[in-house]
Amino acid sequence: MxxxxxxxxxxxxxxxxxxxxxxxxxxxxxxxxxxxxxxxxxxxxxxxxxxxxxxxxxxxxxxxxxxxxxxxxxxxxxxxxxxxxxxxxGKPSEFFGAKRVLCVGGGVGTAVLYPQVTALYRMGVPVDVVQGARSRDYLILQNELGALCGQLILMTDDGSAGRKGFVTDALRDLLAAGEAYDLCVAIGPPLMMRAVAEITRPIGLRTVVSLNPIMLDGTGMCGCCRVQVGGQTKYACVDGPDFDGHQVDFDSLIRRLKGFVDEEQALNQQHPCGGLYHGK
Ligand SMILES: Cc1cc2nc3c(=O)[nH]c(=O)nc-3n(C[C@H](O)[C@H](O)[C@H](O)COP(=O)(O)OP(=O)(O)OC[C@H]3O[C@@H](n4cnc5c(N)ncnc54)[C@H](O)[C@@H]3O)c2cc1C
Ligand code: FES
Missing domain, CATH: 2.40.30.10 (Translation factors)
Structure with a gap:
């Protein structure tokens, strides 16, 4: 096994x-x-x-x-x-009977998005995907996603593939061009998910985000993964990880994610690579 x-x-x-x-x-x-x-x-x-x-x-x-x-x-x-x-x-993703979905993935968030794009494709729901990465080398699953979605829009920070810019630039352009969706799924770094939610909030486009707080048991007992959603405490491992992006308190999520940075850095220094490749 x-x-x-x-x-x-x-x-x-x-x-x-x-x-x-x-x-x-x-x-x-x-x-x-x-x-x-x-x-x-x-x-x-x-x-x-x-x-x-x-x-x-x-x-x-x-x-x-x-x-x-x-x-x-x-x-x-x-x-x-x-x-x-x-x-x-965790709870499986919900798609709320959406008729056309925009999926936005940043960095490794694209991998987290992939099963959702696959599910929507199998349900016959049209999906467009915006994928963002640092550079060409970090774009992933392009063939797989390309086979499942209508438009696959690639954005890189340095312009080495697709368009230069952030996923939020592509999102604004799609909405300005009159593309209509009834659900947006955004998965990536918390700052990216917050930026997407702030663009979709004024137009009332339902936006689901997948949260990645620190987890231990994964069964709702340790309280480690608590997040604030709509003013209530939720446990991402059993109540999520998907939540309404317009209700999430991203500031507290970001603060809690930084809670063990010193310990993580110390462990990384002890690793044989001396932390040289940390995050690379
Ligand atoms: C529901 C969920 C799904 C995830 N899916 C993916 C995925 O598909 N691919 C992927 O690359 N990453 C995913 N992550 C994040 C992944 O769990 C962390 O990157 C990993 O735990 C880091 O551990 P580390 O010891 O290598 O790094 P560390 O140096 O210990 O930590 C690096 C950073 O990772 C985060 N982290 C550390 N420990 C945990 C933990 N126990 N739980 C959650 N986050 C932690 C913190 O933000 C920390 O600052 C997911 C997280 C959650 C909660
Ligand atoms: S990881 Fe322990 S309550 Fe969620």
């Missing part, structure tokens, strides 16, 4: 692992996630289920090797095993 059957480097520091987990593969729905450990003594890492193959009984995860635990995962090779994989966790 949890044997890695395929490994691919999608972009610098962005790894796809496919591993056997038949029970998770047969029950997972779009928007759900797993908590995995690379090693017995390793940390629990929440990662979105990017795809499943029920025939092969396998689950795919796509992750950025950003710190110690994701680097431990990224160091595993085909044939090796994960120490554990728990899931599927």
């Amino acid at each position: 949890y044997t890695i059957i395929a490994k691919e480097l999608l972009a610098p520091g962005l790894v796809r692992l496919d591993f056997t987990a038949p029970r998770i593969a047969s029950s997972a729905l779009p928007g759900q996630f797993v908590i995995v450990r690379a090693l017995e003594e390793g940390e629990r890492v929440p990662l979105t289920i990017a795809a499943t193959d029920t025939a092969a009984g396998s689950v795919s995860i796509i992750f950025q090797t950003i710190g110690v635990s994701t680097r431990q995962l990224g160091a595993l090779s085909a044939g090796q095993r994960l120490a554990s994989a728990t899931g599927p966790l």
Whole structure:
């Protein structure tokens, strides 16, 4: 169980692992996630289920090797095993009967968006996708997304592929051109999701975001993943991770995500690479 059957480097520091987990593969729905450990003594890492193959009984995860635990995962090779994989966790995504959807993905958020685009395609709902990345090298899943959506608009910070600019520039242009959607799904860094929600709020375009607070147990018991949504405390692992982007208190999410930066940096310095490749 949890044997890695395929490994691919999608972009610098962005790894796809496919591993056997038949029970998770047969029950997972779009928007759900797993908590995995690379090693017995390793940390629990929440990662979105990017795809499943029920025939092969396998689950795919796509992750950025950003710190110690994701680097431990990224160091595993085909044939090796994960120490554990728990899931599927979280509520599946809801699409509210939408007739046309705009999906906006930033960085590794595009991987989190992929199962949702796949689900909408299978439901026969037209989808346009805006994907943003630092540069050409960091754009991922272009062929896969291109086969599922109407328009695939690529944006890079440096203009090395697609248009130069941010995903919010493409979003503003689409709306100004009169493109009409009844749902926007935005997944990426909190600042990006907040910026998208601020553009869609005045025109009343329902916007769903996927939140990534720090998680421990993933079952609603430790309280670690609490977020403020519509003035109420919610637990992203059981009430989310998808929430109404117009109701989310992004400031408190960003503050809490920075809560362990010192400890994370200290651990990264202890790693054999001396933190040299941290976040790269
Ligand atoms: C529901 C959910 C789905 C996610 N899906 C993906 C995904 O598909 N691909 C992907 O690349 N990343 C995903 N993440 C983020 C991923 O879990 C973190 O990048 C990872 O835990 C970092 O661990 P680390 O030890 O490598 O890095 P660290 O150096 O420990 O931390 C780097 C940053 O990662 C975040 N982080 C650290 N520990 C946790 C934790 N236990 N839970 C959540 N965030 C943490 C913090 O913001 C931290 O500043 C998801 C997070 C959540 C909550
Ligand atoms: S991770 Fe513990 S309550 Fe959500």
